[in-house]
Amino acid sequence: MIQFKNVSKTYNKTNQALININLEINKGDFIFLVGPSGAGKSTFIKLLLKEEEPTEGNIFVEHQDITKISRRKTPYLRRNISVVFQDFRLLPNKTVYENIAFAMEVIEASSREIRRQVPMVLGMVGLSDKAKQYPHELSGGERQRVSIARAIVNNPSILIADEPTGNLDPETAWEIMKVLKQINRRGTTVVMATHAKDIVDTMQQRVIALEKGRIVRDQHKGAYGYED
């Protein structure tokens, strides 16, 4: 599904963010990406989203070398790899429904598809009754669920979550994890960068630990492994 082959990323010729990363992620995996700040987690995600190009090596997504995709074709890659951020990034002047529909409108989905998909994903994240509310009327956890609904509305095969629980209290964080796990069970590969020790320890999923740009641990049913 996702394969990193000898991938290195160096910023400004001296700042080595990732060094010779070799990694394989299978379809349907749930992966925690852990490591101290500056370990290379963000760079890893940026490379996957093709926001940055690796200095060396190749990255394959569904057998396609994404380092060889032209900038013009990048949008089509992003329809298959969607992303959820720590800060939700919802449009304040649109309702929950409109925020999710927006993701479909901009890739020119038909209104019939939109009318079918949006209620469905709202149901999946448990927000069917909040469709007409605006983001400022929602709690943090609800906002993150909206942003997850938006990320999956176009049926991506990979969902990247960049510290999705970073702004939430532990209880709400668990709600988010349930939603992510549910999405993962439907077959979507989930890659989640996180600092949440208890979540990683409890979930017992594959853990990839980065430090100073290198993979220092890749463990199935792993634990967080750091004392925060």
Next chain:
Amino acid sequence: MKIRTINYMIKQGFIGIWRNRGMSIASISSVAASLAVLGVIITIVLNINNLSYIAQMQFDTIQVYLEDELTVEEISTLGQDITAIPGVQYVEYESKEDALNKMKEQWGEQGHLLDVLEDNTLPNSYVIHVENIEVSDDVVKELNNFAGIEEVKYHKDIVDNMLRIANFIRAIGLGLILILILVAMFIIANTIKLTLNARKQEINIMKYVGATNWFIRWPFFIEGMVLGLIGAVIALIFVHYGYQYTFDLLTTRFYVMLSVYVVSVEEMMSKTIPVFTVLGAGVGALGSIVSLRKHLRV
């Protein structure tokens, strides 16, 4: 592209214009002002061109006024001699009476005014048609050696001067226009930048959910082009009424026959409408490109 997408883009374009009303007005004014100046320059250049074209048509001939005392034989010998000059195609004799009739014709409705003239003081003349306007200088030099000629009327220098003036105005005008258009473009680019800033968040999301680059860019193009086109329309209205007014002034108040020489309002508009439309939309599109290149990395 789907109709809904096109609707979306046009709507976003207009929302952008409305959101930054102040800057939009500044952009439109600047385009309108630049094009209005261009309109004035086009007016002048077109008219001088027209005038010199008419002049060239009339003045690819050399008219020699003959002395009144010449006899019929002398006139005809002179005619043959002139025809023999190299470069002369043929000559036409124009008698005093012919000249008067021609004048009446040119004056049109006011021609009857000439009836009060008691004495026809117009000279007999030969109208010399030369092969081309370049040889006329040599022909004139030859003519000066002939006897019986009162005056050689020869307008190549006038035509040359007019063309020189037209070229000069065109050159100065082009320079001026280039600067004005650059300014207009800069102002549009800044307007677009404001819209870009207002929509930063939206664009960021669009990128992450996989909207194509063109999907993201189009609304800004539309915004720029609409700004440019509105400016063009305002400039066209200005040029139309301004020129109409000047045209009426020139043709009715001043000289009798001037309407022959002045380019009509319709012809003027038929030249300016396509030029302004293309330039207006072009300046707008360029302004967007400048802004998008600088501020929108998709």
